[in-house]
Amino acid sequence: MEYVGLSGRRTLAVENASFDVRQGETFVIIGPSGCGKTTLLKAIAGFLRPARGRLLVDGSPAREPGPDRAVVFQDFDQLFAWRTVRDNIVYALRVARNIRGSDARKRADDVLALVDITRAADRYPHELSGGMKQRAAIARALALEPTMLLMDEPFGALDAITRNQLQIELANIHRRTGVTIVLVTHSIQEALYLGDRVMVMTAHPARIREIVDTSGARDVDTAHFAELTGRLRELLVHRDEDDIADGDRAARA
């Protein structure tokens, strides 16, 4: 994928990125820093405009950002600091979905219950813990009833315990709502636990290595999980034979 940046320069972010996400699945993009995984997600969200190629959502091209592709970011300041948790959702519903008044409040309360932060509904974001902020952000995104939920390392800034808990709850939410999720992560464990399919990307050059079906791997203690962990690690760590050959030549020279 190439995109036109703010400077107007074309940047080659990912070579020949072509993949499709199936309805209702959790599609995980995994790769090291610099592999272009976040760039791909931003392109799907419409924040970056691909210079070539197309992005189709339900068969029709999507060029601008929109609430049909609701994004959950890693940073906590995705929530509007000047609105309470509930008002963040009510406001999003009003401007993005034209839902107002008691309808909006009702739906806000529903999603707050779904992510289990009803007790924090009237608090301002800065009064919440990191995990609660991410729950609130997920709630806001879900309230929009998006075609797909785009998540950019949503648990990357959380401590390990909170991260595990939110992974479990995201899996539950996915089961209950059936929403299509595209999740970017650099954690193999998270990819296997949440993903139905995992797209492995490599850096230098940034490209898609392989898409692995991981739908059978949920339970961390199984042999299948261990086997797939090994497979993903191998894809991430070991490079193409061509690249290795190039590297050897460079090393000898």
Place this chain on the structure above:
Amino acid sequence: MTWSRIPVAVRYALLVLAIVIVWQAYVSLWHVNKLLVSSPLDVGAALAEDLRSGKLFAVTFATLQNLLVGMLAGALVGFALASFAVFSKVGHDLLTVLSAIFNPLPSIAILPLAMIWFGLRPESIIFVVALASVWPVAINTDTGFRTISLTTQLAARNLGLRGWRLVLDVLLPAALPSILSGLKSSWAFGWRTVVAAELVFGVAGSAGGLGWYINNARYFLNTSTIFAGLVVISVLGILVEAIFGIVERNTVVKWGMKRAG
């Protein structure tokens, strides 16, 4: 009981009382010429007299009116400049050049020009006050817009926000800490400028205002009235600072965008 354990309001009140007592003692015991320094009691009497006659209210109102109209005009222009600067490179360069030229210039220095342009009328004062408040607002608002977190902006665009709605609903509140500190310095500049301008007008005309009130008292060697005017200026300054404090506590501090203090 140690000093730090007394409530802060009481501590301040005690200090003010001590200063007033020392002041009164100095005037009474040293037999200072009353034409040079008035005693707190005389100042209090002058204050009471001009408050009762309504004269102090009238001049204070005149000053505040000049100040608020000038600040409002300055803040609006400053805000427009900052918005222009955020949305275009030309606007950014224009703001940089204009603020580099005019910001170091004490706006009171423009008063003679303003008097030629607008005459000995309140418009001249309003003009220099506006000029004093436009740059702090413009520069701080610009900084505020520029330092809004990228994630906040992306989250707003994700909701499909754009144009004026994006500015009013997201950029404005997100930049509010900087905008408020811009308004605070614009008030500080404006307040000094309006009093200074009125002092000059006290010589040149009769536009009223606290500066004029002080200068007018000087003609009659009414020293205690001069002190009374200074007291009012100081107290108003403290009040406005307090109002800014209240506004901040109910917005940016409450939202966790600025620490209390």
